[in-house]
Amino acid sequence: MDPVIRCSELVKTFGATRALDGLDLEVEAGEVHGFLGPNGSGKTVTMRIILGLLRADGGEATLFGGDPWRDAVALHRRLAYVPGDTNLWPNLTGGEIIDVLGGLRGGLDDARRTVLVERFDLDPRKKARTYSKGNRQKVALVAALASDAELLVLDEPTSGLDPLMEAVFQDCILDARAEGRTVLLSSHILAEVERLCDRVTIIRRGATVQTGTLDELRHLTRTTITAELRDPPSGLTDLAVVHDLQIDGHRVSFDVDSSDLDEVVRHLGPLGVTSLTSQPPTLEELFLRHYGDELADAGVADLVVEDGGA
Amino acid sequence: MRSLTGLGRLVRLILRRDRVRLPVWILSLGGIVLGSAASLVPLYPDQTSIQQYVELFGDNPALIAFAGPGYGFDDPNLGVILVNETQLWACLGIALMSIFLVNRHTRAEEEAERTEVLRSSIVGRHAPTAAAVVVVGAAGAVLAAACGVGFIALGYGVTGSVAFAAGLAGCGLVFTGLAAAVAQLAGSSRASLGLSTAVLGAAFVLRAVGDIADSGMRWLSPIGWSQGVRAYADERWWPVAVCLGATVLAVVAAFWLATRRDLGSGILPQRPGPARAGRWARSPLGLAVRLQRGTVVAWMAGLALMGAVYGSIGDDVEQMIEENPTFGDIVAQLGGADVTDAFFATAASMQALLAAGFAISAALRIRSEEAAGRVEPILAAPVGRWRWAWSHLLVAAVGTVLVVAAGGFGIGSSYAVVSGDAGQVLRLTGAALATVPAVLVLAGVAVALFGASLRLALAAWAGLAAIVLIELFGELLRLPSWSRAVSPLHHVPGLPAEDLRALPLLALTALAVALTSAGLARFRARDLQVG
Numbered sequence: 041m042d043p044v045i046r047c048s049e050l051v052k053t054f055g056a057t058r059a060l061d062g063l064d065l066e067v068e069a070g071e072v073h074g075f076l077g078p079n080g081s082g083k084t085v086t087m088r089i090i091l092g093l094l095r096a097d098g099g100e101a102t103l104f105g106g107d108p109w110r111d112a113v114a115l116h117r118r119l120a121y122v123p124g125d126t127n128l129w130p131n132l133t134g135g136e137i138i139d140v141l142g143g144l145r146g147g148l149d150d151a152r153r154t155v156l157v158e159r160f161d162l163d164p165r166k167k168a169r170t171y172s173k174g175n176r177q178k179v180a181l182v183a184a185l186a187s188d189a190e191l192l193v194l195d196e197p198t199s200g201l202d203p204l205m206e207a208v209f210q211d212c213i214l215d216a217r218a219e220g221r222t223v224l225l226s227s228h229i230l231a232e233v234e235r236l237c238d239r240v241t242i243i244r245r246g247a248t249v250q251t252g253t254l255d256e257l258r259h260l261t262r263t264t265i266t267a268e269l270r271d272p273p274s275g276l277t278d279l280a281v282v283h284d285l286q287i288d289g290h291r292v293s294f295d296v297d298s299s300d301l302d303e304v305v306r307h308l309g310p311l312g313v314t315s316l317t318s319q320p321p322t323l324e325e326l327f328l329r330h331y332g333d334e335l336a337d338a339g340v341a342d343l344v345v346e347d348g349g350a
Numbered sequence: 351m352r353s354l355t356g357l358g359r360l361v362r363l364i365l366r367r368d369r370v371r372l373p374v375w376i377l378s379l380g381g382i383v384l385g386s387a388a389s390l391v392p393l394y395p396d397q398t399s400i401q402q403y404v405e406l407f408g409d410n411p412a413l414i415a416f417a418g419p420g421y422g423f424d425d426p427n428l429g430v431i432l433v434n435e436t437q438l439w440a441c442l443g444i445a446l447m448s449i450f451l452v453n454r455h456t457r458a459e460e461e462a463e464r465t466e467v468l469r470s471s472i473v474g475r476h477a478p479t480a481a482a483v484v485v486v487g488a489a490g491a492v493l494a495a496a497c498g499v500g501f502i503a504l505g506y507g508v509t510g511s512v513a514f515a516a517g518l519a520g521c522g523l524v525f526t527g528l529a530a531a532v533a534q535l536a537g538s539s540r541a542s543l544g545l546s547t548a549v550l551g552a553a554f555v556l557r558a559v560g561d562i563a564d565s566g567m568r569w570l571s572p573i574g575w576s577q578g579v580r581a582y583a584d585e586r587w588w589p590v591a592v593c594l595g596a597t598v599l600a601v602v603a604a605f606w607l608a609t610r611r612d613l614g615s616g617i618l619p620q621r622p623g624p625a626r627a628g629r630w631a632r633s634p635l636g637l638a639v640r641l642q643r644g645t646v647v648a649w650m651a652g653l654a655l656m657g658a659v660y661g662s663i664g665d666d667v668e669q670m671i672e673e674n675p676t677f678g679d680i681v682a683q684l685g686g687a688d689v690t691d692a693f694f695a696t697a698a699s700m701q702a703l704l705a706a707g708f709a710i711s712a713a714l715r716i717r718s719e720e721a722a723g724r725v726e727p728i729l730a731a732p733v734g735r736w737r738w739a740w741s742h743l744l745v746a747a748v749g750t751v752l753v754v755a756a757g758g759f760g761i762g763s764s765y766a767v768v769s770g771d772a773g774q775v776l777r778l779t780g781a782a783l784a785t786v787p788a789v790l791v792l793a794g795v796a797v798a799l800f801g802a803s804l805r806l807a808l809a810a811w812a813g814l815a816a817i818v819l820i821e822l823f824g825e826l827l828r829l830p831s832w833s834r835a836v837s838p839l840h841h842v843p844g845l846p847a848e849d850l851r852a853l854p855l856l857a858l859t860a861l862a863v864a865l866t867s868a869g870l871a872r873f874r875a876r877d878l879q880v881g
Contacts, residue, residue, distance in 0.1 A: 169539070
């Protein structure tokens with residue numbers, strides 16, 4: 041089956057700024073796809089191209105196999121969108137705006153709408169001008185989630201939500217996945233992405249640097265091993281696959297590529313392992329790995345060393 | 351005075367933010383007042399013509415309501431006419447300027463959550479309000495002073511010009527203070543604007559009733575105080591002191607109210623709205639109607655009221671023109687056998703200029719929706735750009751027809767009462783509608799510019815300003831005759847004085863449609879300009 045969203049080699053320039061520079065993104069049907077990148081890396085621009093609000097200068101984007109610019113109206117029947125910065129009509133109430141956005145999409149599921157308004161603890165009788173950022177975000181979320189769209193395009197949907205509402209949101213996305221909907225989720229909250237997403241794409245300066253399932257991404261990076269040994273650690277220093285070795289008496293700690301784990305464990309065995317912890321890289325480490333030089337520029341040195349001086 | 355800490359910095363911040371806005375307000379209001387003042391000089395060259403003017407105005411309640419008490423009519427001079435023609439409108443203008451600017455820098459700032467950031471730094475509780483009052487009060491004073499100096503330069507009496515300016519500045523100050531106090535009361539920026547404007551409306555009505563009945567009711571109105579200086583007619587100065595006193599009271603009240611409420615909330619209660627939308631929410635057209643209907647109704651009421659004033663003097667026009675040859679010349683140039691009809695044709699084109707203001711702002715609603723990012727969720731729904739834009743433009747076009755018709759209806763119905771001829775209602779409403787195609791051309795220009803870019807779209811206002819200049823002051827400024835042809839209104843047959851010719855109206859309509867379509871075609875091909 042064709043992917044729901046496919047972008048290849050997307051280029052978009054604004055004057056002298058190259059916002060997208062050969063970006064690739066593929067979202068399969070039924071998956072929750074995390075879209076990660078620092079501010080200004082091109083996430084929102086990509087989403088707007090997918091929605092036909094902007095036109096790509098180069099490369100190709102398809103949505104449900106169609107052209108997002110030319111077939112915008114037909115394709116939009118099948119998706120719902122939550123913008124990163126939700127701007128609402130100040131003189132309409134939250135409830136009215138949910139109905140406007142739903143009505144344009146051909147109507148909402150009323151039962152689901154009622155449940156969502158309640159779950160997100162939203163007062164629909166307040167004028168939008170009195171809403172906080174979090175409440176504006178809730179209006180857009182309820183309108184999108186109460187629709188029966190096959191695809192949800194969510195641009196940092198939880199910025200401004202409190203942890204309680206963040207948990208409600210995560211439940212809603214898991215429900216959506218269970219219903220077989222496809223979700224493209226851009227986010228800065230890596231724990232959220234780790235919990236919700238089947239696959240992630242990490243971009244940087246308008247280009248994709250890595251894409252795959254979290255397991256696949258982890259596989260490409262090193263695991264941190266900490267072990268207590270009965271015998272003094274010997275020979276570990278000679279192993280080429282061991283990085284950043286630290287020895288403290290009988291206690292050792294080092295990093296190892298996932299593909300070399302087997303060899304290291306076989307070497308540790310004869311030394312008599314009394315305790316062993318293996319720590320796969322967190323998404324945060326995966327993410328930061330790609331921005332080592334930017335972090336260094338910003339004066340954040342420690343994190344760079346941690347992933348082996350990449 | 352720790353509650354005013356940071357005042358100087360905040361004043362500089364406002365001046366920096368409004369470095370364009372303030373001069374535009376001052377120059378445009380000052381330009382209109384001084385333009386009118388200049389145009390009166392050749393119209394009333396001698397004492398006879400001045401006397402005729404005074405006789406016309408002396409006993410017409412509709413004219414008194416829209417001019418003033420007529421101080422100095424017993425021993426008139428040109429200055430008295432200047433006061434009667436411009437003072438009320440100058441007062442309304444400066445009051446609106448004060449209300450808009452004060453609200454912009456108090457309540458609107460609070461709503462945008464910028465006041466919060468400022469107040470969290472070393473800034474006193476009342477400093478933001480005080481800074482707005484200082485800047486806006488000063489802007490009003492500069493505007494008033496410029497008018498005063500301009501009057502003197504045009505040859506009006508010095509003492510009277512100073513009194514006019516002092517009263518005007520006083521009016522600006524009072525409404526600056528009132529707007530600051532109201533900003534504390536209302537629950538939102540929009541409500542604050544509405545409430546302040548309502549206070550201005552009440553001030554207008556109180557002095558209108560007071561002037562017509564020649565009663566003390568006029569002293570309940572700050573506009574009445576401003577007119578009470580009796581510029582060019584035995585001036586007195588204590589009303590200026592009343593204005594200053596009221597301003598101080600209002601500002602003190604604003605400070606006091608500010609200590610009794612939380613940042614972001616009002617003193618007046620907020621009413622909850624409907625939890626569900628009506629049927630209108632199902633289509634972009636329904637949404638466009640819902641968003642614009644209030645504005646359309648307000649413009650209809652305004653033009654109908656203005657039309658009623660024009661209509662009420664319909665019977666006096668003939669006599670007025672017979673007695674003042676200069677007037678006669680001007681009306682004759684507009685072409686027509688019947689002077690009353692020629693007058694109504696002029697009134698219709700005046701109203702068309704105002705309606706063009708509505709038409710452009712209604713058409714540019716698509717611009718403000720795009721600029722504010724509100725179009726993004728709509729176009730992400732299965733709604734195409736063409737359909738979305740046309741929804742708003744259809745509302746703008748129908749709204750324009752309604753607004754113009756309301757103006758014509760106002761003229762027609764009040765003239766029908768004065769002349770006892772009920773047929774005038776339909777006749778003059780129809781005459782006004784002949785200007786609709788020309789008005790739509792101006793809206794079409796706005797859409798054409800919008801298609802190119804959001805910034806460029808604002809140039810439509812400069813275009814309207816140029817056309818107002820050509821239509822109102824073209825004669826006075828001796829602009830070349832070809833410049834008049836630039837104005838679409840120039841090509842409209844001057845109904846009811848002239849015969850209806852279909853060709854120019856059809857051509858103008860076609861031009862409006864072509865400009866709009868060209869603009870939308872470009873809009874569909876360009877990137878959305880959001881965030």
